[in-house]
Amino acid sequence: MLKVGIMGASGYAGEELIRILLNHPKVKIASLAAKIEKMAVSKLYPWLKGMLELECSDKSAEEICKKSDCIFLALPHKVSMQFAPLFLKAGKKVIDLSADFRIRDVGVYEKWYEVKHECPEYINKAVYGLPEFYREKIKKSDLIANPGCYPTGAILGCAPLLKKKLADTKSIICDSKSGVSGAGRVPAQGLMFTELQNSFRPYKINAHRHMPEINQELSCVSGEKLEVNFIPHLVPMERGILSTIYLKLNKIINTKEALKVYKDFYKGEYFVRILEEGVCPDTKNVARTNFCDIGIRIFPDRSLAIVMTAIDNLGKGASHQAVQNMNIMFGFDEKEGL
Numbered sequence: 001m002l003k004v005g006i007m008g009a010s011g012y013a014g015e016e017l018i019r020i021l022l023n024h025p026k027v028k029i030a031s032l033a034a035k036i037e038k039m040a041v042s043k044l045y046p047w048l049k050g051m052l053e054l055e056c057s058d059k060s061a062e063e064i065c066k067k068s069d070c071i072f073l074a075l076p077h078k079v080s081m082q083f084a085p086l087f088l089k090a091g092k093k094v095i096d097l098s099a100d101f102r103i104r105d106v107g108v109y110e111k112w113y114e115v116k117h118e119c120p121e122y123i124n125k126a127v128y129g130l131p132e133f134y135r136e137k138i139k140k141s142d143l144i145a146n147p148g149c150y151p152t153g154a155i156l157g158c159a160p161l162l163k164k165k166l167a168d169t170k171s172i173i174c175d176s177k178s179g180v181s182g183a184g185r186v187p188a189q190g191l192m193f194t195e196l197q198n199s200f201r202p203y204k205i206n207a208h209r210h211m212p213e214i215n216q217e218l219s220c221v222s223g224e225k226l227e228v229n230f231i232p233h234l235v236p237m238e239r240g241i242l243s244t245i246y247l248k249l250n251k252i253i254n255t256k257e258a259l260k261v262y263k264d265f266y267k268g269e270y271f272v273r274i275l276e277e278g279v280c281p282d283t284k285n286v287a288r289t290n291f292c293d294i295g296i297r298i299f300p301d302r303s304l305a306i307v308m309t310a311i312d313n314l315g316k317g318a319s320h321q322a323v324q325n326m327n328i329m330f331g332f333d334e335k336e337g338l
């Protein structure tokens, strides 16, 4: 059995990792840590009563390291980078859910995250954990930079058209709506039920920290430096991200041809589902799963492609994708536990 440790076990992504890994046939959860007083994990999460007898506490990294072969860092950015080197030096594999190792240009990271990177020498060692793009590198890596939630939906949605040079790279508009768990468990006034219920608002228009990540990966796919317009919204639901992406076509194709482009691009990819013509994705169909559902509509007379993606922000957007990466790193069936 593979022994795993989870740092940040008291957060939303940490809780989702526990939920999945508990049912993983090849994994034993060996250590749980968070910045809290020592307590039984079943007290922290009453749904775990009778299912997992472990304590969650503010353990030292050394203690987690001793007990685990693979460590998930479900920690805020700026915190993950403080722990990853210690585990890597001890020969452990690390899957980081924060942004600390996702951006290959350290200057870009430092500008957007407003912090000095503490271990930039590890950025080049990290593999961006989008299995559909980097599976072979993930197999050999000790450090996975698990993708952000918005970037996962945006990148998977745009890549096939960009790879085939079918879409203009200067005018992409990605309009994304996220459930509130995307903001994490830390309380904030703007995230209170009374502030959010029956309300729907955009925020950080072309200023969200996930933009450099989307731009980095889509620039790689398209072979030219591009910048998307990214408009995130907060919707009063617990989880899920629906992205509607507007792309101007370089060459007129119809919906059937576009669907073929997408099906060919994601051939053999179990977790990316291309929906049939006329079917739109829905967050409820991907809730608590690792699936990304993609729907496509083409308006040839307007040279317009509308691509819609649905993921669970804690699923394919975080913890489930992290487990998919773990499966690849340790040679398990990629779908194991998912």
Ligand SMILES: NC(=O)c1ccc[n+]([C@@H]2O[C@H](COP(=O)([O-])OP(=O)(O)OC[C@H]3O[C@@H](n4cnc5c(N)ncnc54)[C@H](OP(=O)(O)O)[C@@H]3O)[C@@H](O)[C@H]2O)c1
Pocket (backbone or CB within 6 Å): 007, 008, 009, 010, 011, 012, 013, 014, 033, 034, 035, 036, 073, 074, 075, 076, 077, 079, 097, 098, 099, 147, 148, 149, 181, 182, 183, 184, 185, 186, 313, 314, 317, 318
């Ligand atoms: N939520 C999502 O949909 C989502 C999607 C993709 C990626 N991510 C990323 O995944 C990471 C975790 O997100 P989350 O939503 O689970 O956040 P969260 O709910 O706020 O949880 C953060 C966790 O980190 C722990 N922590 C915070 N500061 C710490 C420190 N200095 N030392 C040790 N532990 C510390 C917290 O412990 P305490 O509770 O004790 O403070 C908590 O367990 C973040 O980097 C986030 O950007 C989240």
